[in-house]
Amino acid sequence: MYNNKIMKRANELDKITPMEVDFSKWYTDVVKNGNLIAYGPTKGSLIFKPNSLGIWEMIQKELNKIFKLKGVQNVYMPLLIPESLFNLEKEHIAGFNPELATVTQVGDKVLSEKLFIRPTSEVLFADLFKRSINSYNDLPIIYNQWANVVRWEKTTNPFLRSREFLWQEGHTCHISTKEARRFTREMINTYSKFLKNYLAIPTIVGRKTPREKFSGACSTYTIEAMMKDGKALQSGTSHYLAQNFSKPYEIKFKNKDNKDDFVYQTSWGITTRLIGALIMTHGDNRGIIIPPRIAPTQIDILEIFANKDPNVSKIAKKIYIDLGRKFRVNLDKSDRNPGFKASNSEIQGVPLRVEIGPRDLLNNEVTIVRRDTLEKEVVKIEKLKERITFILKDIHDNLYNKAKQRLDERTVFVTNYDEFKKEIANNKFVITPFCCSDEAEEIIQEETGATARCIPIKQNIKPEHSSLCIIPDCQSKTKRFVIFAKAY
Amino acid sequence: MYNNKIMKRANELDKITPMEVDFSKWYTDVVKNGNLIAYGPTKGSLIFKPNSLGIWEMIQKELNKIFKLKGVQNVYMPLLIPESLFNLEKEHIAGFNPELATVTQVGDKVLSEKLFIRPTSEVLFADLFKRSINSYNDLPIIYNQWANVVRWEKTTNPFLRSREFLWQEGHTCHISTKEARRFTREMINTYSKFLKNYLAIPTIVGRKTPREKFSGACSTYTIEAMMKDGKALQSGTSHYLAQNFSKPYEIKFKNKDNKDDFVYQTSWGITTRLIGALIMTHGDNRGIIIPPRIAPTQIDILEIFANKDPNVSKIAKKIYIDLGRKFRVNLDKSDRNPGFKASNSEIQGVPLRVEIGPRDLLNNEVTIVRRDTLEKEVVKIEKLKERITFILKDIHDNLYNKAKQRLDERTVFVTNYDEFKKEIANNKFVITPFCCSDEAEEIIQEETGATARCIPIKQNIKPEHSSLCIIPDCQSKTKRFVIFAKAY
Numbered sequence: 008m009y010n011n012k013i014m015k016r017a018n019e020l021d022k023i024t025p026m027e028v029d030f031s032k033w034y035t036d037v038v039k040n041g042n043l044i045a046y047g048p049t050k051g052s053l054i055f056k057p058n059s060l061g062i063w064e065m066i067q068k069e070l071n072k073i074f075k076l077k078g079v080q081n082v083y084m085p086l087l088i089p090e091s092l093f094n095l096e097k098e099h100i101a102g103f104n105p106e107l108a109t110v111t112q113v114g115d116k117v118l119s120e121k122l123f124i125r126p127t128s129e130v131l132f133a134d135l136f137k138r139s140i141n142s143y144n145d146l147p148i149i150y151n152q153w154a155n156v157v158r159w160e161k162t163t164n165p166f167l168r169s170r171e172f173l174w175q176e177g178h179t180c181h182i183s184t185k186e187a188r189r190f191t192r193e194m195i196n197t198y199s200k201f202l203k204n205y206l207a208i209p210t211i212v213g214r215k216t217p218r219e220k221f222s223g224a225c226s227t228y229t230i231e232a233m234m235k236d237g238k239a240l241q242s243g244t245s246h247y248l249a250q251n252f253s254k255p256y257e258i259k260f261k262n263k264d265n266k267d268d269f270v271y272q273t274s275w276g277i278t279t280r281l282i283g284a285l286i287m288t289h290g291d292n293r294g295i296i297i298p299p300r301i302a303p304t305q306i307d308i309l310e311i312f313a314n315k316d317p318n319v320s321k322i323a324k325k326i327y328i329d330l331g332r333k334f335r336v337n338l339d340k341s342d343r344n345p346g347f348k349a350s351n352s353e354i355q356g357v358p359l360r361v362e363i364g365p366r367d368l369l370n371n372e373v374t375i376v377r378r379d380t381l382e383k384e385v386v387k388i389e390k391l392k393e394r395i396t397f398i399l400k401d402i403h404d405n406l407y408n409k410a411k412q413r414l415d416e417r418t419v420f421v422t423n424y425d426e427f428k429k430e431i432a433n434n435k436f437v438i439t440p441f442c443c444s445d446e447a448e449e450i451i452q453e454e455t456g457a458t459a460r461c462i463p464i465k466q467n468i469k470p471e472h473s474s475l476c477i478i479p480d481c482q483s484k485t486k487r488f489v490i491f492a493k494a495y
Numbered sequence: 496m497y498n499n500k501i502m503k504r505a506n507e508l509d510k511i512t513p514m515e516v517d518f519s520k521w522y523t524d525v526v527k528n529g530n531l532i533a534y535g536p537t538k539g540s541l542i543f544k545p546n547s548l549g550i551w552e553m554i555q556k557e558l559n560k561i562f563k564l565k566g567v568q569n570v571y572m573p574l575l576i577p578e579s580l581f582n583l584e585k586e587h588i589a590g591f592n593p594e595l596a597t598v599t600q601v602g603d604k605v606l607s608e609k610l611f612i613r614p615t616s617e618v619l620f621a622d623l624f625k626r627s628i629n630s631y632n633d634l635p636i637i638y639n640q641w642a643n644v645v646r647w648e649k650t651t652n653p654f655l656r657s658r659e660f661l662w663q664e665g666h667t668c669h670i671s672t673k674e675a676r677r678f679t680r681e682m683i684n685t686y687s688k689f690l691k692n693y694l695a696i697p698t699i700v701g702r703k704t705p706r707e708k709f710s711g712a713c714s715t716y717t718i719e720a721m722m723k724d725g726k727a728l729q730s731g732t733s734h735y736l737a738q739n740f741s742k743p744y745e746i747k748f749k750n751k752d753n754k755d756d757f758v759y760q761t762s763w764g765i766t767t768r769l770i771g772a773l774i775m776t777h778g779d780n781r782g783i784i785i786p787p788r789i790a791p792t793q794i795d796i797l798e799i800f801a802n803k804d805p806n807v808s809k810i811a812k813k814i815y816i817d818l819g820r821k822f823r824v825n826l827d828k829s830d831r832n833p834g835f836k837a838s839n840s841e842i843q844g845v846p847l848r849v850e851i852g853p854r855d856l857l858n859n860e861v862t863i864v865r866r867d868t869l870e871k872e873v874v875k876i877e878k879l880k881e882r883i884t885f886i887l888k889d890i891h892d893n894l895y896n897k898a899k900q901r902l903d904e905r906t907v908f909v910t911n912y913d914e915f916k917k918e919i920a921n922n923k924f925v926i927t928p929f930c931c932s933d934e935a936e937e938i939i940q941e942e943t944g945a946t947a948r949c950i951p952i953k954q955n956i957k958p959e960h961s962s963l964c965i966i967p968d969c970q971s972k973t974k975r976f977v978i979f980a981k982a983y
Contacts, residue, residue, distance in 0.1 A: 045623055045626065045627070047572070047573035047619070048573070048576070048577050048580050048619065048622050049573065049575055049577055049610065052573040052575065053573065054570065054571070054572055054573065054619075054623055055570055055571035055572075056570055057568040057569060057570055057638075060569050060570055060571050061569070063571075064569065080545040081548050081549070081552065082542065082543055082544055082545055082548055083542070083543035083548050083551075083661065084535070084542055084543075085535035085536070085537065085540040085541065085542065085659055086612070086643055086645065086659050087537055087540065087596070087645075088536070089536050089537055104602055105601075105602040106601070106602065107601065107602060108575070108598045108601050108610075109598060109599070109600045109601065109602075110596045110597060110598050110599075110612070111597070111598075111599045111600060112597045112599060113593075113594070113595065113596055113597060113647040114592055114593040114594065114595060114597075114647070122537065122596070124574070124598070124612075131535070131536065131542075134536050135533055135542055138533065139533070150545075154643075155574055155642075155643065157574065157575075159601040171573055171574050171575070173571065
């Protein structure tokens with residue numbers, strides 16, 4: 008283990024504004040300095056650098072495995088949607104129209120029909136399903152695609168709201184409303200579990216209010232996560248589309264009674280905004296902390312003073328090969344100073360680093376440092392693999408537990424509107440009885456800045472809880488308890 | 496093993512025109528019926544169905560492993576390129592301009608600057624590199640992205656030439672022309688090996704003539720494959736860009752002498768047209784044949800007459816689980832008739848199927864059928880895994896060897912122009928001494944329909960070979976021997 012003077016940090020830390028000083032500046036500093044993004048040449052466009060794309064590739068890999076067990080088949084749909092095809096579902100086009108990037112010409116030639124860059128692909132899948140499905144024997148169809156989509160947002164924020172983002176969108180067709188509704192809920196629960204088990208992010212599963220649901224859906228389920236500043240981040244959605252697309256797009260099938268019916272559909276997705284969720288759930292003033300199960304690099308191996316002892320490089324290589332059999336490992340054998348190397352590993356959020364230097368090697372030891380707690384520990388080389396296996400799991404659990412504790416502590420139940428306003432101002436998640444009308448939601452948003460995040464599936468209503476809508480002018484009876492919060 | 500009457504084929508075969516009757520109709524029938532594509536809603540747009548996207552995902556997976564060993568880092572760049580950024584490199588924009596899908600408005604609002612959907616991303620990478628590179632210490636940079644690109648081709652053909660396609664594009668910066676040139680060649684050789692080892696496709700590695708090189712490149716290397724009809728398919732390219740982009744885009748670095756220099760660049764890519772190459776290299780009149788190493792499903796397990804013997808499903812499941820530990824396996828336990836199941840497996844090109852029926856099970860046996868030769872074989876269950884391991888390797892080798900033999904047999908050396916025309920008319924690859932002027936190439940294309948495919952790296956020139964350009968009106972002395980062929 009090396010003392011602080013030798014291990015003095017490079018200037019990296021100075022690049023990141025402390026989150027207590029300015030949370031949004033902290034966030035921007037973290038994404039710019041963690042090998043995560045560069046800005047693209049047009050406003051709101053983003054370059055995913057190796058560290059952020061690496062996280063996304065890991066999410067893809069792990070989610071694909073889970074999808075496969077559910078019978079999901081991956082496909083790839085075209086980027087461009089003809090205007091006439093988009094216009095068939097009225098609520099859908101109304102919701103997306105202002106954000107549609109529109110191709111009108113090729114070279115110098117003006118096209119006879121406008122083409123929209125997909126903001127989502129319901130209408131493309133609808134058109135495919137119409138041509139693919141004949142009878143109940145062809146159902147269910149469970150398709151998914153990993154793709155880029157474009158939505159021309161007015162305000163942008165890296166990962167959270169960019170004009171182009173990456174996502175997966177699942178699209179399914181079923182023989183009955185029951186089966187489709189069940190699948191909608193199954194997918195939102197799948198996302199919730201995935202975030203818990205892979206991203207170490209706890210979420211609240213719920214249904215969106217009518218005002219917040221997806222344009223074209225019958226109902227929208229969501230998982231809502233709490234960021235370190237108390238704001239909510241919608242982290243995945245699953246929509247029950249009913250026959251809202253199958254009717255205008257004529258996706259018919261012969262049911263078991265040999266009668267025509269329209270299919271019942273779902274769609275569901277997660278996006279690269281999950282990378283933003285990771286940063287704001289786990290990050291600290293040294294940068295992002297990547298949970299081990301989706302970290303592109305799980306372990307950084309740092310050679311320390313390799314120029315003073317040829318043994319360092321030799322042992323480092325051996326450890327690199329050995330750990331590489333079980334973990335995703337990177338070896339830094341550059342001749343940069345140890346402080347710079349450590350700091351570089353930290354700012355990129357690598358969960359664990361192994362420092363290999365001459366002094367430790369005298370005792371057949373190396374030093375390991377966890378990114379989440381920054382705790383150092385000297386470990387015998389022969390115990391290294393076993394110890395790392397334990398610590399990586401412990402890092403995951405620690406990240407999850409801290410986030411869960413925060414979510415629990417900062418979620419409050421309120422039945423009085425003044426108290427509601429106070430708690431929203433404190434950046435809490437506030438659960439409250441609510442009538443779910445659009446008008447009431449608008450009032451709350453205007454007066455507090457909060458939006459309805461969801462109607463949690465687990466309502467946990469105690470008998471003493473009021474069931475009158477929290478808005479003083481409303482006070483209608485309601486059975487629904489809704490979570491409000493400021494949100495990204 | 497079941498006799499032909501029981502195993503009689505479903506109607507699937509009727510869907511595919513024999514390749515001897517009409518090769519291009521055969522191709523279209525194969526892609527439409529093998530769970531490979533559906534047409535999208537705009538002309539020339541394609542839907543990648545599970546089987547073709549599955550092949551592409553396998554190509555991604557295996558190539559990513561190879562790239563990683565070369566230090567390639569994956570990134571993701573924006574879809575849209577502002578006109579002003581594109582216009583900086585004149586030859587590049589001139590080459591791509593007529594094919595650029597152009598976004599001019601969002602919602603009802605006309606944009607102040609046109610945005611092009613990327614046809615390739617040299618200029619986006621150039622803009623990023625300019626901002627990322629300071630000194631020789633930052634070099635080399637070896638980036639790659641997997642992405643969709645749009646080129647508005649006039650004539651389209653599934654996989655081979657579609658207006659949107661998927662690809663990977665690598666972009667690198669180096670300190671010297673020597674290093675960059677070496678890397679350009681390294682990548683084309685990597686592609687050639689990849690096609691041999693994973694797609695079982697032999698290729699000829701060569702350099703493009705000036706007329707055929709990439710717009711903006713100093714030199715372009717290519718791998719050319721021969722399809723079953725004798726036509727060539729360009730299957731991967733690697734470009735040495737020299738300083739053609741680094742100068743107009745000002746990608747400077749301080750070299751070791753602390754002097755400013757512009758970086759030396761390369762770019763290289765393969766696309767989803769490789770799926771077309773697979774079909775036309777290995778396919779037969781029953782459809783696509785997918786080489787085992789990139790087959791999304793390597794083994795189809797078919798339950799035969801499971802309703803007559805409960806043992807069938809039991810053993811099938813056991814075999815499915817056991818083989819699943821080593822191979823990519825699919826279990827068809829539907830109650831469709833055996834002929835339909837077999838035919839369905841064949842048309843989708845699954846390399847091997849295992850048929851499990853009551854009669855074979857009496858002897859603890861199952862029947863395996865290879866897709867390439869359609870040979871059947873009865874195998875003891877306890878020997879199954881071992882036998883399949885051998886057969887899958889043998890299928891790969893057999894596919895490669897047949898393709899290699901065809902390529903060798905149908906490549907001829909010619910020094911007389913009349914003979915040249917005759918051999919081109921016979922759909923051969925014709926190697927000939929050639930002056931490499933644009934004008935001479937145009938003459939050949941007009942008179943024969945053939946284009947210069949490449950100047951092979953291995954020239955294999957014997958002393959007696961003429962070194963006068965084949966064009967009768969030219970007859971200039973040349974050291975270059977060029978392959979001509981009709982091409983996709």
